[in-house]
Amino acid sequence: MPPPTPSKLATIAVVVWVLVLTCGILFGAGLDRRIFILGIAVLQLLLIAGFVLLRRPPGMLVTAAAGILAAAGADLIVIYSDPFDPGDIIFVLAGAFGLAVVGQLFRGGGRQSLTVSVGVAVYLAVITAGFASYIALLRQPGGLQALLVAVIAMGTAVLAARAVDLTIPNPRINRQVPRGAFGVVIGGMVGTAAAAYAGVLLDGPTPAKAAVGGLVIGLVAVLGDLSAGFFHAGRRISGAGVAPWPVRHGLGPLMAFATAAPVTYLLSVYYLVRGF
Incomplete structure (x- = not known):
C-alpha cells in the first residue's frame, strides 16, 4: 500500500528545516572562511548519517566510510590546492569507489548485494563531495x-x-x-x-x-x-x-x-x- 500523506506538522517542520539550511549557508558564506568550512563539514556528516539510515544498504559501515573519505578528500583539495582544479575531485571519488569495492568484497555477500552496495556508496560519495563546491565557489x-x-x-x-x-x-x-x-x-x-x-x-x-x-x-x-x-x-x-x-x-x-x-x-x- 502507498504511504499516507505526511501530517501538516511534519511538512511544516520540513519547511522550517529548509529555511534553517538556506539561512545558515547564506550567513555562513559571509563569516570567517574556517567557520564556513566547519559548517559545510557538519552538513556533510549529517548527509552521510541520514542517507545510510534511510537507504540501509548492505555493508552500512563501508558505505559511510566511502562517504566520509569523499567528504574529507574533497574539502582538503578545495581548501589547499592552488590553483583549484575541479578535475582533482575525480581522484577522491575514485578512492571512495575503490574503498567501497574492497570493503564490500571483504564483507562478503552475493553478487547482487555487492552491486547494490557499491552503487549506493558511490552515489553517496558523489553528493557528499559536492558540498565542497560551496567552499570552492568562494575562491572564485x-x-x-x-x-x-x-x-x-x-x-x-x-x-x-x-x-x-x-x-x-x-x-x-x-x-x-x-x-x-x-x-x-x-x-x-x-x-x-x-x-x-x-x-x-x-x-x-x-x-x-x-x-x-x-x-x-x-x-x-x-x-x-x-x-x-x-x-x-x-x-x-x-x-x-x-x-x-x-x-x-x-x-x-x-x-x-x-x-x-x-x-x-x-x-x-x-x-x-x-x-x-
Whole structure:
C-alpha cells in the first residue's frame, strides 16, 4: 500500500528545516572562511548519517566510510590546492569507489548485494563531495555574489515545493512517494523568480543571468529533494520498513543542497560571474 500523506506538522517542520539550511549557508558564506568550512563539514556528516539510515544498504559501515573519505578528500583539495582544479575531485571519488569495492568484497555477500552496495556508496560519495563546491565557489572572483543568488534560488525552490504540499498534496508525483506534483512544478518557478530578484538587489549577476541560473539550480534542488522520497519508497517496497521520522523527512533538503552544489559551481564559474 502507498504511504499516507505526511501530517501538516511534519511538512511544516520540513519547511522550517529548509529555511534553517538556506539561512545558515547564506550567513555562513559571509563569516570567517574556517567557520564556513566547519559548517559545510557538519552538513556533510549529517548527509552521510541520514542517507545510510534511510537507504540501509548492505555493508552500512563501508558505505559511510566511502562517504566520509569523499567528504574529507574533497574539502582538503578545495581548501589547499592552488590553483583549484575541479578535475582533482575525480581522484577522491575514485578512492571512495575503490574503498567501497574492497570493503564490500571483504564483507562478503552475493553478487547482487555487492552491486547494490557499491552503487549506493558511490552515489553517496558523489553528493557528499559536492558540498565542497560551496567552499570552492568562494575562491572564485565574484563567487560570493553567485553563491548568494544560487542558494536563494535553491532554498526558495525547495521551500515553495514543500509549502505547496501543505495545501495541494495531490496528485502525487508517484503513487509510492508522498509528494505533490504541483509543488515540484511551482517550486522550480518560484526559485527562478527569487534568483531574478536577487540579481536586482545584489551587485553581481544581471537579473537575466540570475533567472536562467536560478531556473536550472532550482529545478536540480527540487529533484534532489524529491530523490530522497524515491529512495525511501524503494526501501519500503523491498520490505525493509520505514526510516526514522527525522531521517525520512529531513534528508530531502540536505540532498537538495548537496545535489545542486556542483551545478551551482559550474554554472556560476562559466556563466553567472562572467561579464559583471
